[in-house]
Amino acid sequence: MNTTNQTSGALRLTLFSTCLAAALAMLAQPALAADAANGQRIYLAHCAGCHGESGRSTMPNAPNLVRSQSLNQPDPVLVDKLRTGSNAMPPFLGILKENEFYDVISYVRNLR
Incomplete structure (x- = not known):
């Protein structure tokens, strides 16, 4: 695997992890x-x-x-x-x- 593909995969994983964490945080929020x-x-x-x-x-x-x-x-x-x-x-x-x-x-x- 070349460096470009590794960087692209790492960025995707970071983006996915961030979105997942944000979605879970929104679900756990108390009633506003x-x-x-x-x-x-x-x-x-x-x-x-x-x-x-x-x-x-x-x-x-x-x-x-x-x-x-x-x-x-x-x-x-x-x-x-x-x-x-x-x-x-x-x-x-x-x-x-x-x-x-x-x-x-x-x-x-x-x-x-």
Whole structure:
């Protein structure tokens, strides 16, 4: 392999790595402009019945949300779970507005 091809390959690898790192960083960003106070209101109205007011589950199939590792997932993954529901949790698509999903996520991530 000549020097030109090695340099070209190194540049491609650097560009790819930079783009991949930027994409992953964007996915890991917390909800921008999320309103945790509104998230608390929504959580108490729709989620606390199963997950408990403090995030500690009151139902056998509802996970504890306090410091839950599942909350480390990117916002879009969590929003999708809220939209579609899972196991015993009902879907909230059509119940919550788009920004309200992020508000709830912001609130729940700060439960102690």
